[in-house]
Amino acid sequence: MSKVGPVTRWGKRQVARSRARAGRVLRVLHDDLWTWQADPLPPSVWLRWFPHGVVCLAALGVLLGNTAQLNDHSKLQPEFAFLIALGSAAAMVLALWRPVPAWWLSTAAAVVGAFAVLMNAEDYKFTWPWTAAGLIAHMFVMLLLALRVRTRVAVEALALSALITYILEGLIGAQNYQPSGWLAVALFVVVVLLGSALRGRREARTQLAEQTTLTAEERARRTLLEERGRIARELHDVVAHHMSVISIQAQVAPLLVENPPDELKENLAGIRQNALEALTELRRVLGVLRSEHPDALDATEGGDTAAPHAPQPTLDRLDALVENIRAAGLSVTTDTSGTRRPLPPGVELSAYRIVQEALSNVLRHAPGASAEVHLVHLPIGLRVVVSNTRPLRTPAPSQGAGHGLLGMRERVAMLDGTLTAQSLPDGGYQVAAFLPVDAPDLPTDAPDLPTDLFPDPSTEDDTP
Numbered sequence: 001m002s003k004v005g006p007v008t009r010w011g012k013r014q015v016a017r018s019r020a021r022a023g024r025v026l027r028v029l030h031d032d033l034w035t036w037q038a039d040p041l042p043p044s045v046w047l048r049w050f051p052h053g054v055v056c057l058a059a060l061g062v063l064l065g066n067t068a069q070l071n072d073h074s075k076l077q078p079e080f081a082f083l084i085a086l087g088s089a090a091a092m093v094l095a096l097w098r099p100v101p102a103w104w105l106s107t108a109a110a111v112v113g114a115f116a117v118l119m120n121a122e123d124y125k126f127t128w129p130w131t132a133a134g135l136i137a138h139m140f141v142m143l144l145l146a147l148r149v150r151t152r153v154a155v156e157a158l159a160l161s162a163l164i165t166y167i168l169e170g171l172i173g174a175q176n177y178q179p180s181g182w183l184a185v186a187l188f189v190v191v192v193l194l195g196s197a198l199r200g201r202r203e204a205r206t207q208l209a210e211q212t213t214l215t216a217e218e219r220a221r222r223t224l225l226e227e228r229g230r231i232a233r234e235l236h237d238v239v240a241h242h243m244s245v246i247s248i249q250a251q252v253a254p255l256l257v258e259n260p261p262d263e264l265k266e267n268l269a270g271i272r273q274n275a276l277e278a279l280t281e282l283r284r285v286l287g288v289l290r291s292e293h294p295d296a297l298d299a300t301e302g303g304d305t306a307a308p309h310a311p312q313p314t315l316d317r318l319d320a321l322v323e324n325i326r327a328a329g330l331s332v333t334t335d336t337s338g339t340r341r342p343l344p345p346g347v348e349l350s351a352y353r354i355v356q357e358a359l360s361n362v363l364r365h366a367p368g369a370s371a372e373v374h375l376v377h378l379p380i381g382l383r384v385v386v387s388n389t390r391p392l393r394t395p396a397p398s399q400g401a402g403h404g405l406l407g408m409r410e411r412v413a414m415l416d417g418t419l420t421a422q423s424l425p426d427g428g429y430q431v432a433a434f435l436p437v438d439a440p441d442l443p444t445d446a447p448d449l450p451t452d453l454f455p456d457p458s459t460e461d462d463t464p
Contacts (some may be wrong), residue, residue: 146195255420
């Protein structure tokens, strides 16, 4: 007795585990095959409703053919034969929207038709348990099911269809009939494999399109961050210069005053200390923004080959930039209007970079064209216009990441200015930017500002 007890408990545990496993399988089958949810049909290449029309036309053929088969061969009542055939045809149409319920309806119609034939068939050959029309209907349903539900659900439906076929033909059976079970199962396997393959291909294409979109967005985001980092590095040099000047002036100022008071010395020492701390923080930020090899920075486009630690360019170096562009083969003319006055370093640097990027775009995208640079000095800011004529040759495919216009926009947005980039009626292209500065008090008889200072942004075009 001492040995029987543990063996009995072990057997009970095995039975309990088997029941739990069977319960999980039944729950999975219930969740998969008792749902109305399904993915939409793949879009038609020629006509949106073309697949629906084909299925409905096939359903009409199944309705007529199955009614005739059941009525003529098995001697069923016409009304009963019509109802069975209607169930198979309706399942085909229902599968367009609700494939899982349609599979149940098609299976039920096939089982009812098989038993009706079994009880009423006369003594001659007849396809059983699947009639020809019923087999076609169930193939359509299985195909639509595999196209619109998960592969696991389609395989479960296929397994149950094969099991039902085996029970009808192998266990129940009939007399003097042509067996259609093996053919039916083979065709069901084919259509499920075909539907699953088409569904997998569609999902792969959808994922590829999503990945392509994400890659393009990530590339644009990375380009934006790179351009902002470049602008930040340049502005660091400008700000660091001014902070260094403040520090030196605060250190020298007490020496310029005879017997300076202690309060003045203390305030100037505080100014110098704050300037030095700001420079230290700027150097830390610069260490993050600089490239891994700052001594091997690529030369900027447009022929600007300044060293990495050289002073940032201003409009005073614009003539040298234009000469370098001309040496590269582009015909460039410059023009300046208005009264020039000192501009903030950020405005000078941004104006120089905008001209540089715009002329570089002309070199890349408009071979054979000529360019014109026009600077308009206004009391409230600086207007930069770079335009080019129509290209004489087709440009080579660009391999760049699209930093040009993006960099211009970032610089202009940093200064709260405006920028337009648009095609000209003659086939050329124009980039116009306005960089505002703090305006001095204007006399009452100051001339009116140009009306085209702020172009209509609706005409903007990003195409370089």
